[in-house]
Amino acid sequence: xxPRASGSYEMIRPDVGPSTGAEPATGTEEAVDAARDPSxxxxxxxxxxxxxxxxxxxxxxxxxxxxLTLRYAxxxxxxxxxxxxLEALAGMLDESEAxxxxxxxxxxxxxxxxxxxxxxxxxxxxxxxLPARRCDDAPFTAELSFTRVPxxxxxxxxxxxxxxxxxxxxxxxxxxxxxxxxxxSTDVISLHDLDGRVVYISPSSLRLMGCEAETLLGRVPWPSxxxxxxxxxxxxxxxAREGATGSVTYRLKVKSGVWIWFETLVRPVHLNGDDSIDxxxxxxxxxxxxxxxxxxxxxxxxxxxxxxxxxxxxxMDRLAQAPLRARRAGKAYGIVYLDLNRFKQVNDTxxxxxxxxxxxxxxxxxxxE
Numbered sequence: 306x307x308p309r310a311s312g313s314y315e316m317i318r319p320d321v322g323p324s325t326g327a328e329p330a331t332g333t334e335e336a337v338d339a340a341r342d343p344s345x346x347x348x349x350x351x352x353x354x355x356x357x358x359x360x361x362x363x364x365x366x367x368x369x370x371x372x373l374t375l376r377y378a379x380x381x382x383x384x385x386x387x388x389x390x391l392e393a394l395a396g397m398l399d400e401s402e403a404x405x406x407x408x409x410x411x412x413x414x415x416x417x418x419x420x421x422x423x424x425x426x427x428x429x430x431x432x433x434x435l436p437a438r439r440c441d442d443a444p445f446t447a448e449l450s451f452t453r454v455p456x457x458x459x460x461x462x463x464x465x466x467x468x469x470x471x472x473x474x475x476x477x478x479x480x481x482x483x484x485x486x487x488x489x490s491t492d493v494i495s496l497h498d499l500d501g502r503v504v505y506i507s508p509s510s511l512r513l514m515g516c517e518a519e520t521l522l523g524r525v526p527w528p529s530x531x532x533x534x535x536x537x538x539x540x541x542x543x544x545a546r547e548g549a550t551g552s553v554t555y556r557l558k559v560k561s562g563v564w565i566w567f568e569t570l571v572r573p574v575h576l577n578g579d580d581s582i583d584x585x586x587x588x589x590x591x592x593x594x595x596x597x598x599x600x601x602x603x604x605x606x607x608x609x610x611x612x613x614x615x616x617x618x619x620x621m622d623r624l625a626q627a628p629l630r631a632r633r634a635g636k637a638y639g640i641v642y643l644d645l646n647r648f649k650q651v652n653d654t655x656x657x658x659x660x661x662x663x664x665x666x667x668x669x670x671x672x673x674e
């Protein structure tokens with residue numbers, strides 16, 4: 306592109322080859338030469354082939370002189386700045402006092418001029434991301450490369466990565482939020498590989514299990530689970546590997562050697578956004594107090610509150626089971642009926658408190674036998 310006498314711009318088609326990604330296009334020296342001297346014959350088949358490839362490139366390619374005067378931009382480069390063609394792009398730069406700096410966000414101009422361009426002059430190239438602005442002043446993030454041409458000038462290859470940056474920021478925000486929740490959760494949050502090994506566990510493991518998180522990495526939980534509960538826990542983990550979410554309760558021996566009741570929500574994790582399962586997430590909480598209350602309520606429902614002996618409900622249940630158990634074992638069973646002589650007289654003469662104490666003593670002797 307060169308200025309006409311009218312002040313508009315004339316497009317000069319450089320002799321350059323195709324590019325892939327934000328990398329310098331091949332034939333950059335020819336591109337600068339063509340931009341400076343449009344006398345080259347476009348009838349040359351090789352020139353036409355390289356020009357067609359460049360025009361079809363999805364990446365924007367532009368050629369600048371040493372003073373950063375724009376000499377060429379392919380259609381993709383013009384589209385990046387919401388310009389219909391090269392003349393519209395040149396007009397945007399010509400009307401702006403900033404000139405080439407109009408291509409970038411105002412806050413980045415000093416960075417490009419004072420850091421990027423000197424680095425390109427020394428090393429020959431630079432690649433990175435910069436905030437840019439279209440002709441309608443709409444912002445976008447550009448991934449671009451500056452390449453220094455030995456005889457002078459620069460080739461810039463650019464593409465719009467705004468959506469990628471937004472997706473990366475959203476993912477980073479989610480990761481930070483998840484990390485914050487995991488770090489401060491009263492539950493133990495853990496991630497396991499498909500063999501059960503811990504790849505991450507939250508710091509709350511110290512409070513609930515007595516173990517620093519780092520000491521649990523790479524270990525599987527099965528050896529610490531109560532033998533009576535291990536199969537149930539393994540089954541829940543296996544179902545998560547197949548895609549099912551579920552919960553399981555079990556006893557785990559903590560660092561102090563005490564068995565603690567835990568409840569764990571087990572769910573599959575899809576890291577790649579498809580149906581494949583890559584990890585298993587576990588959210589674990591201490592339910593010992595709940596279990597003790599449940600056991601206490603169950604005991605109260607089936608035992609006499611005074612003596613602690615099985616009450617009528619439990620007696621009738623055991624009585625119904627006795628024939629079945631005896632038949633399986635090939636043994637007989639019997640029922641013993643006990644009565645306390647003159648118990649009514651104790652109550653009437655010494656009071657019910659003494660009668661209750663007598664019942665407690667009898668119950669203790671029965672249990673000791």
